[in-house]
Amino acid sequence: MPGVSQTGPNLLPVVSIAIVLTFTNACFTPMCAVLLLHTFVRYTTLHYTAVVMTDTTQDTHSNSKRKALKPDRWLKPLVLLLGLIPAIWLVGRGLTGDLGANPIETITRYLGDWALRFLLIALAVTPVRILSGWAVIGRLRRMLGLYAFFYVTLHLMSYIGLDQYFFWPGIFQDVIKRIYITLGVGAVLMLVPLATTSTDAMVKRLGGRRWRRLHILVYPAGVLGVIHFFMMIKADFTEPTIYAVVLALLFAVRLYKKWA
Numbered sequence: 001m002p003g004v005s006q007t008g009p010n011l012l013p014v015v016s017i018a019i020v021l022t023f024t025n026a027c028f029t030p031m032c033a034v035l036l037l038h039t040f041v042r043y044t045t046l047h048y049t050a051v052v053m054t055d056t057t058q059d060t061h062s063n064s065k066r067k068a069l070k071p072d073r074w075l076k077p078l079v080l081l082l083g084l085i086p087a088i089w090l091v092g093r094g095l096t097g098d099l100g101a102n103p104i105e106t107i108t109r110y111l112g113d114w115a116l117r118f119l120l121i122a123l124a125v126t127p128v129r130i131l132s133g134w135a136v137i138g139r140l141r142r143m144l145g146l147y148a149f150f151y152v153t154l155h156l157m158s159y160i161g162l163d164q165y166f167f168w169p170g171i172f173q174d175v176i177k178r179i180y181i182t183l184g185v186g187a188v189l190m191l192v193p194l195a196t197t198s199t200d201a202m203v204k205r206l207g208g209r210r211w212r213r214l215h216i217l218v219y220p221a222g223v224l225g226v227i228h229f230f231m232m233i234k235a236d237f238t239e240p241t242i243y244a245v246v247l248a249l250l251f252a253v254r255l256y257k258k259w260a
């Protein structure tokens, strides 16, 4: 019935997103979701203890109210919600059939873009804290890093599930033959230990010094992410150039701080 396919809704984007989400749900995404939820629950518990307990023990209502308005009270939940916007936006675009002529490419690229952006934003936290002296911002680093990993896993799964249809020999060939994919895999392999050691328990287990040393991996991961971006495009290098400059500046601030 030719009329049906012409007038019926284009389900490809919706089905594609459903496949990616189903697959990622079974793999890495729950891990990131649990870690993000853990951060949120921990934060709200601390908030409750700080505000409500202050109220009952000291009965200084105005004091606790002032505390509740401090940036460290609202910044984390705000950033937690903001971090979800790109994912929600993509689902919205999928549901409204606004993914362009090549939805799979749009999804993979969009998720890759946000993976790199969150990685750079997470990397920017410490330099911004050093330059501005705004200590509170330091508490966002872990959450932003987890968001980078969240979008990286979605990006990777959209490549595996949508682009390659889980055709493992083809994926393996790509990893070996296409250098930008090899570099992407390298970046992911560097990010995995960072995400898995992001809980307080793991920080304690590793010890602050070893944990910090391990987390230096985020810089080479960022470098590989930027080169991965450079290598896969053929024209208009503006965006990866901006990311490369930002990454270099962030690194320079860290080095300056170390040796100054």
Ligand code: HEM
Binding pocket: 104, 105, 106, 108, 109, 110, 112, 113, 114, 115, 116, 119, 152, 155, 156, 159, 163, 181, 183, 184, 185, 186, 187, 188, 221, 225, 226, 228, 229, 232
């Ligand atoms: C196993 C790991 C990875 C694989 C297999 C992979 C695969 C891909 C593929 C196939 C594309 C091109 C999409 C297309 O043109 O259809 C792409 C683009 C991209 N990827 Fe990855 N990637 C990986 C890791 C990463 C990582 C770790 C990052 C960043 C931290 C990243 C960031 C990007 C960016 C920014 C783009 C370009 C988006 C654009 O054109 O606007 N990728 N990736």
